[in-house]
């Protein structure tokens with residue numbers, strides 16, 4: 001099952017994506033990147049690191065990846081991550097070092113930010129399926145249906161650095177610490193696309209930032225899985241096989 005869509009016309013075979021992949025799921029053959037089939041965490045590191053914008057993640061529902069085995073609409077339990085837990089997450093990610101800036105938006109700030117993102121990407125409705133889905137969701141005005149960009153996530157964590165590789169290190173630490181704290185999330189390619197399209201409008205929501213936005217994660221507390229207690233070993237084995 002493919003997890004990535006790689007545009008071989010854009011790919012120049014630099015190998016950056018392969019180097020950042022913790023799963024060794026990418027190799028470069030004949031100067032073109034391709035998946036090895038080793039599995040995918042859907043961390044989006046390869047997407048963010050590609051200088052040619054050649055990689056996108058196949059929508060979770062189609063890829064069957066680790067995180068998509070739990071649908072995004074069942075991902076979060078609805079509770080807000082407290083400031084003290086966010087601080088623990090930031091500390092694990094390297095907070096305090098000059099090279100990092102971390103921000104989390106929620107509530108009205110996140111609403112305003114997402115309105116800007118929508119305004120920037122809305123003309124891509126016919127080109128990008130997720131933007132089309134978002135447009136239909138907005139028109140239907142049925143807020144009982146999860147927002148197809150945020151799902152039930154109510155917070156978004158942003159990593160700002162001067163260089164993408166530094167952001168990758170912070171996000172790796174975020175994933176590990178998040179697992180420990182019961183916090184999960186997914187990377188938002190739509191937000192990063194909007195940032196590339198109109199950086200200044202998005203930056204206006206981060207008046208204290210001095211660096212570049214490199215990664216944007218929808219985050220929240222993981223919904224507890226209700227699994228039959230007699231079959232955990234099989235379930236866990238499946239998960240670790242894919243890791």
Ligand code: SF4
Pocket residue numbers: 006010011012013014015016017018028032033049050051052053054055
């Ligand atoms: S980072 Fe982009 S251009 Fe470089 S090998 Fe990977 S897909 Fe190709």
Ligand code: SF4
Pocket residue numbers: 003004020021022023024025026039040041042043044045046047
């Ligand atoms: S999303 Fe992450 S795990 Fe999947 S191929 Fe890209 S870098 Fe590797």
